[in-house]
Amino acid sequence: MFSTGYFLQQTLNGVILGCIYALLALGMTVVYGILRLINFAHGALITLGAFFVYFISFRLGVPLIGSIFLVLGFGALMGLVLDVVAYRKLRGGPEVALLITSLGFYIFIENFMKMIVSPQPYAFKTPTYLNALFRTQFITYRTIDIFIIISSIIIMFAFHLFVKRSKIGIAMRATAENLEVANMMGIEINKVITVAFILGSAIAAFTGFLWGAKYGQISYDMGFLTGVKAFVAVVVGGVGSIPGAMLGGFLLGLAEILPLALLPTSFAEYRDGIVFAILIFILIIRPSGIMGVKEEVRV
Amino acid sequence: MSNKRIIPEMWFVVGGLVLFIVLYVLNQNLNRYLIHIVILMGIYSIATVSLNLTNGYTGLFSLGHAAFMAIGAYTSTLLTFPLALRESYELPLLPAIFGGPERVWPFLPALISGGILAAVAALIIGAPVLRLRGHYLSVASLGFMVIVTTFAKTLRDLTRGSMGINAIPLYTNIYWTYLWLFITVYVVWRIVHSRFGRAMMAIRDDETAAQVLGVYPMKYKLMSFVIGAFFAGVAGGLYAHFTKAIRPYEFSFVLTFQIVVMLVVGGVGTMSGPIVGAFSLLMLRYALKPLEEHLKLYGFIELVYAALLIIIMLWKPEGIMGKRQLKR
Numbered sequence: 001m002f003s004t005g006y007f008l009q010q011t012l013n014g015v016i017l018g019c020i021y022a023l024l025a026l027g028m029t030v031v032y033g034i035l036r037l038i039n040f041a042h043g044a045l046i047t048l049g050a051f052f053v054y055f056i057s058f059r060l061g062v063p064l065i066g067s068i069f070l071v072l073g074f075g076a077l078m079g080l081v082l083d084v085v086a087y088r089k090l091r092g093g094p095e096v097a098l099l100i101t102s103l104g105f106y107i108f109i110e111n112f113m114k115m116i117v118s119p120q121p122y123a124f125k126t127p128t129y130l131n132a133l134f135r136t137q138f139i140t141y142r143t144i145d146i147f148i149i150i151s152s153i154i155i156m157f158a159f160h161l162f163v164k165r166s167k168i169g170i171a172m173r174a175t176a177e178n179l180e181v182a183n184m185m186g187i188e189i190n191k192v193i194t195v196a197f198i199l200g201s202a203i204a205a206f207t208g209f210l211w212g213a214k215y216g217q218i219s220y221d222m223g224f225l226t227g228v229k230a231f232v233a234v235v236v237g238g239v240g241s242i243p244g245a246m247l248g249g250f251l252l253g254l255a256e257i258l259p260l261a262l263l264p265t266s267f268a269e270y271r272d273g274i275v276f277a278i279l280i281f282i283l284i285i286r287p288s289g290i291m292g293v294k295e296e297v298r299v
Numbered sequence: 300m301s302n303k304r305i306i307p308e309m310w311f312v313v314g315g316l317v318l319f320i321v322l323y324v325l326n327q328n329l330n331r332y333l334i335h336i337v338i339l340m341g342i343y344s345i346a347t348v349s350l351n352l353t354n355g356y357t358g359l360f361s362l363g364h365a366a367f368m369a370i371g372a373y374t375s376t377l378l379t380f381p382l383a384l385r386e387s388y389e390l391p392l393l394p395a396i397f398g399g400p401e402r403v404w405p406f407l408p409a410l411i412s413g414g415i416l417a418a419v420a421a422l423i424i425g426a427p428v429l430r431l432r433g434h435y436l437s438v439a440s441l442g443f444m445v446i447v448t449t450f451a452k453t454l455r456d457l458t459r460g461s462m463g464i465n466a467i468p469l470y471t472n473i474y475w476t477y478l479w480l481f482i483t484v485y486v487v488w489r490i491v492h493s494r495f496g497r498a499m500m501a502i503r504d505d506e507t508a509a510q511v512l513g514v515y516p517m518k519y520k521l522m523s524f525v526i527g528a529f530f531a532g533v534a535g536g537l538y539a540h541f542t543k544a545i546r547p548y549e550f551s552f553v554l555t556f557q558i559v560v561m562l563v564v565g566g567v568g569t570m571s572g573p574i575v576g577a578f579s580l581l582m583l584r585y586a587l588k589p590l591e592e593h594l595k596l597y598g599f600i601e602l603v604y605a606a607l608l609i610i611i612m613l614w615k616p617e618g619i620m621g622k623r624q625l626k627r
Binding site: 036037038086089090093095096097099100101103104105106107108110111112114115119220224225228231232235269270272273275276277279280283284287 | 358360424427428430431434435437438439441442443445446449450452453552556559560563596597598599601602604605606608609612613616
């Protein structure tokens with residue numbers, strides 16, 4: 001019914017969407033592991049990052065390579081601001097307070113963007129060298145596809161090494177394991193959490209650029225469902241586990257694209273529904289996710 | 300003992316009478332625009348009070364309230380939609396078990412059916428999802444909302460898809476709305492001041508401790524979720540018969556967020572908080588609306604809502620009406 005080429009092509013699309021989800025899930029899972037916070041504001045960073053690149057690169061004429069580094073810095077700065085302004089004050093309070101606040105920040109940023117950039121979607125035009133088309137016997141791809149896959153792999157690998165090997169990465173894992181004990185062992189909890197926010201936000205802002213470059217369109221509300229789906233990826237992969245977040249991201253990307261490609265077109269509208277049906281299904285059969293460890297309730 | 304039991308009930312009767320006298324006076328004297336706002340305040344209050352049952356008293360942070368409102372709105376619309384228009388709107392006639400093709404339902408049974416269907420949906424989705432810990436529930440209920448919106452867009456035979464249904468008969472008036480608000484407040488008040496309510500609050504404060512004391516959390520969680528969904532469904536039905544037009548995207552995250560803001564600003568887990576929150580935030584909305592339209596800053600009201608939410612969470616997390624609790 002479908003040719004091998006078509007199937008491979010759609011798998012490639014799924015993998016690329018999966019890369020985007022996985023990159024977002026990295027930041028979310030680290031923050032969730034430490035603070036038990038579903039950071040809705042993480043999604044807003046995608047929007048901010050995409051528009052940041054749009055304005056400095058296409059309006060101000062900064063070369064794209066330079067703006068990629070600038071967007072990383074911008075995301076890091078936003079993460080720092082969010083953490084210092086809001087989340088630090090709420091630590092130690094009820095978990096739901098953090099959730100509500102992050103929701104408030106998401107809506108704040110979204111509507112701020114709506115006010116300053118107008119509700120219309122913007123066309124995100126990448127330079128021609130990122131749009132060059134390659135055809136092989138089976139699949140067709142653009143430079144940007146390769147760029148997304150390679151940069152995702154580099155970021156994931158670097159992040160993994162950072163968390164496993166570096167001193168602050170080890171402190172991060174200790175804090176995620178048990179915040180109070182880590183504190184007693186002399187780990188500066190606030191510093192660890194700030195680093196987690198800065199890294200996650202920088203990656204998220206960069207992902208915003210990838211999104212714009214791949215799909216060619218950015219809008220003020222692009223971050224919400226993407227951010228929530230990234231959390232779905234976190235849950236599917238197993239909360240708090242970094243390899244789990246990557247796996248969850250790829251699985252979710254494939255699960256979103258392949259039904260769309262293989263089922264008749266009338267099912268296309270069910271796209272978001274399918275993603276959340278998977279979430280509810282996973283939560284029912286295996287709440288700790290594929291690679292997660294079952295959480296024990298401590299009294 | 301019997302004295303103590305009767306006195307609050309008396310207050311409800313007296314309060315209800317005063318309420319309806321006030322409503323009568325308002326209805327006679329206000330212009331249509333102001334009455335429109337007063338009715339909307341009532342509908343939002345019903346949604347917020349019912350959300351308070353789960354989010355405030357049971358401590359389950361659900362973000363799917365708009366989904367239940369959507370179910371109630373579409374159900375009551377389909378039951379009451381006028382026969383003469385059904386063909387041109389490509390809406391089906393009622394099947395035989397609902398009274399056959401040549402009949403439509405009166406307003407009140409349709410409204411209640413909408414609520415019941417929303418409650419059934421809550422039962423089906425709640426049974427698996429409520430086993431999860433708090434923040435998972437938030438995302439799962441958000442997912443449920445997306446699924447419901449997806450169905451509202453795709454089941455074109457019932458909902459006309461993204462076009463939505465308009466020309467819904469206008470049944471909702473100020474009396475219906477506030478009668479339902481009165482019922483909602485009374486039911487929530489009765490639940491909260493009973494064994495069930497105390498069990499719910501025990502689960503909120505410490506689920507493990509409540510379990511140790513013999514409270515079976517699932518039962519109470521599910522009950523508060525289902526009752527909250529019933530009133531959300533009723534609020535959705537009232538909304539549909541008030542605005543006369545419903546479209547799937549109206550019941551999306553924006554609506555949930557508004558209700559959550561009203562609840563948090565008013566005071567989570569208080570009796571008066573949700574109503575104060577709904578009234579004050581809608582007042583704010585209609586006060587800011589001319590400004591937003593004049594300056595063409597679309598999104599400004601939502602921005603103010605979000606800022607209010609953040610400010611309340613950072614400096615007065617118990618809300619306007621809440622009392623500060625001791626830190627544990």
